[in-house]
Amino acid sequence: MATIYQVSEMAGVSLSTVSRVLNDNDYVSKKTKKKVLEAMKELGYQPSSIARSLASSTTNSVGILVSELDGPFFGQMMSAIEEHLRIAGKHVIITPGHSDEKKEKSGFEFLIGRNCDAIIAHVEAVSNEYLIELSKGKTPIYLMSRYVKEIEDNCISLDNVMGGYLATKAMINKGHKNIAYIAGPQFKEDASNRLKGHKKALAEYNLTFDESLYYVGDFKETGGSDGLRHFIQNKAQITALVCANDEMASGAMKYAREHGFNLPKDLAIIGFDNVIFTNYLYPTLTTIDNPVPEMGRAAANLVLKDIYKKSGITVKHVFQPKLILRDSTPDIN
């Protein structure tokens, strides 16, 4: 690999001159600039970002910490962030935390150790205190889908209470009274907030929250099927099922069909997140739109503005979910 030194030698100038043309600094004449550029091309020179980082203590890369590398939710998120950052010439370093406290912490450490200029994290297992503490460190931390009051300027979040409320209210408006709820793991803030919204909607219409119509799933397809099985085994009389995310809704749909339900007539189902495949399910799934791509762009914009000092950027911090009505929740007569 050619180094800056060889370039300088070939172009007949000093090291720092080469460095200056690299960084597009002023104070270098067109003639020498051209000479240097030619030498670079000739040698196939490629600056070492490692050395660069060490010298300048800035890496032009931002760390992304997500729960999983797969799944439609995180896919959309990573994709939106990356795309937006790439336009500004910044790169991303992605690492998964698997919703596990230790792994999330080690993810942070890795990213910090790599000298990322900032970190955008979607973490669920670490405590607020840990995050607040971490924010005092040298690497700025931005939080996706999580609201921590003490560092709210670094948070991009969805109003999950509202989302949960909208979902259940939609069912009520369709005429349902016996509504079961499959929640996500309650240590996850969005899951517990969605549940709050559900309860709020019930209360508003004078329906009581019934423990026997409540099941905690895993946010995956299995959570949906397990939940519905649970309700069926307990002979719960339900006409509507609210799921805390789309994967669980799709699992429940499959289980329902396999057990003689005629969808959507026998059971109305609603999901949450509006992940891409919901529109390809049958019946198409009514759900709550979670503007993940938009939020990803917001997070990216936030670091562009704060860290890379781009001007003219304003970002929204709290996003609103909205109801997407499709075929899985017909009117009942």
Place this chain on the structure above:
Amino acid sequence: MATIYQVSEMAGVSLSTVSRVLNDNDYVSKKTKKKVLEAMKELGYQPSSIARSLASSTTNSVGILVSELDGPFFGQMMSAIEEHLRIAGKHVIITPGHSDEKKEKSGFEFLIGRNCDAIIAHVEAVSNEYLIELSKGKTPIYLMSRYVKEIEDNCISLDNVMGGYLATKAMINKGHKNIAYIAGPQFKEDASNRLKGHKKALAEYNLTFDESLYYVGDFKETGGSDGLRHFIQNKAQITALVCANDEMASGAMKYAREHGFNLPKDLAIIGFDNVIFTNYLYPTLTTIDNPVPEMGRAAANLVLKDIYKKSGITVKHVFQPKLILRDSTPDIN
């Protein structure tokens, strides 16, 4: 941030001694080792991987270049690779190439510039020649789902011709004779190989390949719906539809239903890849299993063996697809 220097000072030893305990080198007594370790803990010392990389020209990180950050296919792939590498204490740096030649090249450059110890790439737009040339560089390149003869030892691939063959043969075996095919973009090698397999199966059963039953899609849901619309508009009389991947199959299913088809009776559909949600579609989708996670692990193993010199590893380079029969392809009477 504490540096190695401060640790050495606090422990009362020299820089290099600290470095040696960091790297678990011999030639350091237990007593001094303990002293150093304590000093590190006290200072909350965290080695700078940047400086480390610069000095040792090894980064303990492998680059991953995929087409997209979202989508079930790449999600599974990244996830499998990352998980397997992490066990060995290696980290991944992921960047997308968007199936675009320029972007793929710039992805390679980024990863090489970051001094990755190796790169695992799923690229589709760059030429074989480019890859061969790249392989001569300092950073070893491994290819996922792509077979390039000259560097076959660095390739992990699926027998796509066989896969395409199995899919169409399955339809024929079910009794279909009028089989339409929605292909993927033909510059992508797997797409063109799957098509080859399709033609091979047709030929084997004396069916002629009919251009009017052929459509090139985009490997996304829209490709499936566009393709089926195309066939319908051209009044193609078909009883079976073979799609070159699952996303397109799901798009076609949705379109079919919206246009009065009674699935699976009126139209048998098969996909390709066996992506997770195929099992949650209705009817559940018959497809060809693409052992992506297994292949991801194989790629990870390959770099563990070649680059990090782990012993006792043998890896399979070419994987075989297999037919997964589900409800979307019933027997016809």
Place this chain on the structure above:
DNA sequence: TGCGTTTTTACTCGCGCTTTATAAAAATAT
């Protein structure tokens, strides 16, 4: 032509760590 300016270039140090070569200390042998 000479002096002050402005533009352009060169030197040098340091970022935080690894890695020789080398010296000192401890252990063993003679």
Place this chain on the structure above:
DNA sequence: ATATTTTTATAAAGCGCGAGTAAAAACGCA
């Protein structure tokens, strides 16, 4: 008790680059 080996620690030289400072060259004007 000295010579020899083995073990442990040190000092110094980079890795490739950025940035601040000093120096040189080019320019302007009287």
